[in-house]
Amino acid sequence: MRMYDLIMKKRNGGALSTEEIRFMIKGFTLGEIPDYQMSAMMMAIYFQGMNEDETLALTMEMAKSGDMLDLSDINGIKVDKHSTGGVGDKTSLALTPMVAALGVPVAKMSGRGLGHTGGTIDKLESFTGFSTEISEQQFKDNVNKIGIAIMGQTAELAPADKKLYALRDVTATVDNMSLIASSIMSKKLAAGADAIVLDVKTGSGAFMKKEEDSFELAREMVRLGKGAGRDTVAVVSDMDQPLGFAVGNALEVREAIDTLNGRGPKDFEELCLTLGSYMALAAGKAQSVDEARKKLIGCIEDGSALKKLAEFVAAQGGDGELVYHPERLPQASIIEEIPSPSDGYIQKIVCDEIGICSLILGGGRETKESSIDLSVGLVLHKKVGDAVKKGESLATIHANDSEKLAAAKARFLAAYTINDTPVTKKPLIKGIVNG
Numbered sequence: 001m002r003m004y005d006l007i008m009k010k011r012n013g014g015a016l017s018t019e020e021i022r023f024m025i026k027g028f029t030l031g032e033i034p035d036y037q038m039s040a041m042m043m044a045i046y047f048q049g050m051n052e053d054e055t056l057a058l059t060m061e062m063a064k065s066g067d068m069l070d071l072s073d074i075n076g077i078k079v080d081k082h083s084t085g086g087v088g089d090k091t092s093l094a095l096t097p098m099v100a101a102l103g104v105p106v107a108k109m110s111g112r113g114l115g116h117t118g119g120t121i122d123k124l125e126s127f128t129g130f131s132t133e134i135s136e137q138q139f140k141d142n143v144n145k146i147g148i149a150i151m152g153q154t155a156e157l158a159p160a161d162k163k164l165y166a167l168r169d170v171t172a173t174v175d176n177m178s179l180i181a182s183s184i185m186s187k188k189l190a191a192g193a194d195a196i197v198l199d200v201k202t203g204s205g206a207f208m209k210k211e212e213d214s215f216e217l218a219r220e221m222v223r224l225g226k227g228a229g230r231d232t233v234a235v236v237s238d239m240d241q242p243l244g245f246a247v248g249n250a251l252e253v254r255e256a257i258d259t260l261n262g263r264g265p266k267d268f269e270e271l272c273l274t275l276g277s278y279m280a281l282a283a284g285k286a287q288s289v290d291e292a293r294k295k296l297i298g299c300i301e302d303g304s305a306l307k308k309l310a311e312f313v314a315a316q317g318g319d320g321e322l323v324y325h326p327e328r329l330p331q332a333s334i335i336e337e338i339p340s341p342s343d344g345y346i347q348k349i350v351c352d353e354i355g356i357c358s359l360i361l362g363g364g365r366e367t368k369e370s371s372i373d374l375s376v377g378l379v380l381h382k383k384v385g386d387a388v389k390k391g392e393s394l395a396t397i398h399a400n401d402s403e404k405l406a407a408a409k410a411r412f413l414a415a416y417t418i419n420d421t422p423v424t425k426k427p428l429i430k431g432i433v434n435g
Contacts, residue, residue, distance in 0.1 A: 003027065003037045010044040018057040025061040029160045035167055042164075042173040050178040055220070056227040058178070062186035063228075065160035069109075069136075069192035074143045076105045077283040080193035081275055082184065084217070087205040087355040088242035092120045092150075093256035094264070095272045095279075097308035100147035101299040102276075102292075104283040107143045109153045109191045121152060126250040126329050126374045130318030148312040158186045177213075181220035188225070195231035195282035197275055198222070202430060203240030205351025211236070211430060218433040226435075231282045235274055236430040241349040241384050244268035248363045248377010250330040251398060257326045260306040267428045273297070274429055330375035332398035338409055340388045344418040349384055353415035357408040361399050376400060378412065385425035388418065 001023050010016060016024070024041065027033035050058065071078050079099070083089055096106045110120035110132070124130050132152040134142070142149035161183050168174045188196050198221055201207065202214035218234035225232025244265040246255040258264045259272065277292035286292035299305040306323060314320035322328050358364055362373035379396045382388050394416060399405035 003033050003041070007037060007040050007044055010041060010048055013048050015051055016054050016057075018053075021054065021057045022061050025058070025065060025160050029065045029163065038164070038167055039171045039173075042168055042171060042179070045179065046173045046176045049176070052223060052227075055178040055182055056224055059182040059185050059189065059224050060228060062158050062160040062164070062182060063189040065186075066156040066158055066190065067154060068190050069157070071107055071140065071192040071194075073140050074105050074107055076103070077195060078105050078107050078143075078193045079195045079197060079279045079282050080106075080108060080188060080191060081197045081199065081279060082188055083199040084184070084201050084207050086201040086203075086239040086243060087351050087358075088244050088247045088252065088268075089201075089239075090123060090244065090246070090252035090256050091199065091268075091271060091275065093123060093253060093309075094259045094268070094305075095276055096148050096150070097260065097312060098272060098296050098299055098305045099276045099279045099283075100312070101304040101308045102280050102283075102285050102295055103147070104279055104285055105143050106148045106150075107139065107191075107193065108148075108150045109157065109187075110150050111153050120150065122372055122374070123249045123253055124150065124313070124316075124318070126253045127313045127318035127320075127322050130313055130316055132316065134316060142312075142315050146311045146315055147308060149316070150312075153187070158190045161186045177216055177220055181217060181224055185221055185224040185228075189228050189230065193230065195279075196225050196233075197278045197282065198225075198232070198234040199271070199275055200234050200236045200433075201239035202236055203238055203351060204349075205242065205355060206239035215431065215433065222433050222435065232434075233278050233282070234433040235271075235278065236433065237271055237274075238426055238428050238430060239351060240426065241351050242354050242380060243271065245380045245383075246377065247354055247358045247380070248361070248398060249372065249374040251377040251379055253329060254326045257306070257309070257323060260300060260309060262300050270428055278432075332373075332375040332377075332400050334399045334402065334405055336397050336399075336405065336409075337393040338395045338397055338412055339391045340382070340394050340418065341390065341413065342418055343390050344388060344420050345422050346382050346384050346386050346388060346416065347419055347421065347423055348417040350415040353411060354378065354380075357397075357412045357415075360408040360411065361397070361404050362401070373400060378408075385423045387422075 208214040280292035310320035310323040361376040
């Protein structure tokens with residue numbers, strides 16, 4: 001078997017067999033197939049596409065290219081959740097303790113953020129002493145003991161995907177549905193969960209800007225999950241404006257804690273309840289989505305979800321008391337309001353620009369080596385459809401540098417469109433894909 005022949009076959013519109021895809025991924029991972037040949041293959045796939053069988057084979061071979069985490073030592077049905085990312089997306093911080101309080105085991109691998117805000121791990125490090133540098137055995141023990149553990153993604157999890165994505169990133173071949181879906185799902189399958197709930201974002205702050213593309217990606221990923229024998233469902237949710245009000249690491253942690261206390265933003269709470277309901281359903285903890293939702297609301301009202309977050313933080317070396325005293329989380333030295341320049345209604349927020357404001361303040365990473373300021377960010381007070389008076393605060397900005405604050409403030413105001421026309425608020429949940 002020769003890579004040259006496979007490139008020609010795909011270039012001419014042929015379908016690759018499972019054996020051919022296995023040969024290609026194994027050879028590329030081992031360094032036997034050079035970058036220039038794999039680049040040619042990626043471009044051929046970009047133009048010719050892949051059918052369902054090819055996409056599943058590619059996903060499985062990338063998943064099997066490194067460690068396949070064995071979670072059989074963990075009791076119960078393990079359910080993982082994955083978000084395609086957005087601005088203010090602190091969902092894991094509130095969602096995982098909610099479902100764990102229902103008895104759903106959460107064994108999750110997460111990463112650090114590269115972009116406008118930190119990833120789940122960065123946000124959790126707002127808790128003094130918290131660490132995801134735990135052994136695989138401790139990871140499993142923690143899930144069995146308290147119901148949640150989150151550890152950093154190892155280099156040996158789907159290494160073929162990491163190598164392939166780096167190549168696609170510099171050869172203009174990222175934007176292909178089969179390649180995007182297989183990249184995400186290979187890591188999820190390697191992480192060992194029995195069931196997967198996907199949060200696929202759509203809008204100006206999402207990877208997929210168009211709603212039809214988001215639904216196509218959701219359908220593709222659900223097909224791959226089910227094809228691999230995992231119970232899989234996708235929720236398509238709006239990211240045309242930030243999720244909740246807080247954007248920035250410690251600020252988002254505080255908002256997650258507020259949500260577990262029953263006083264969080266309604267859109268954020270709604271997303272957590274929707275995703276959590278499907279996780280509980282997959283784990284057999286409820287017979288219907290409605291029943292699961294009621295049970296999750298009960299876990300907020302009786303305080304068990306908040307207690308679970310504190311237990312989880314303490315089990316991984318963090319100060320669990322901060323869950324009950326969020327005022328002790330990292331705080332910025334400069335806190336200023338951003339007044340509205342006019343009366344009217346919020347017509348539009350360019351969502352990714354709000355993320356860039358956080359990045360300017362120091363809340364995200366421009367490179368992998370960048371350090372993050374956990375205390376900075378923004379808390380919005382007005383979102384799309386809200387009425388506002390001139391001089392009324394649009395947001396509170398948290399900064400540690402006056403020059404960065406000025407730059408972020410100017411960018412923030414440019415991201416808001418205000419005029420006299422009332423706007424109908426759009427639903428957060430766009431749809432559910434489960435088949």
